[in-house]
Amino acid sequence: MALKTCRVTCRDSGGVSHTVEVSAQTLYEAVAQALLLFRDNEWTDDLKRIPAAVVVRIKQPEIEHKVLIRDFENWLGSAPRSPAEMVLKTRLRELLGSQRD
Secondary structure, three states: OOOOOEEEEEOOOOEEEEEEEEEOOOOOHHHHHHHHHHHHHOHHHOOOOOOEEEEEOOOOEEEEEEEHHHHHHHHHOOOOOOOOHHHHHHHHHHHHHHHOO
């Protein structure tokens, strides 16, 4: 699967939008990378909390997805349906692992 450039946006409790650009092969990989970047952001402590949802805009082809974080976390915690999904979930858990401590 090819890498896609994605812009991922979330809103903090003050209504301020925060956007990062990531390169990812899957929608949930884009979400995981963005969550990691949002949590490392020093502009506001509010983003240390998990946002309820993020909007992922894929550049080519132009498409937008709204992902509820609880759906992402449920998917990440569920049993994989294929070896490829198992590898992806393991990699994303490791990526986010340091942020859950």
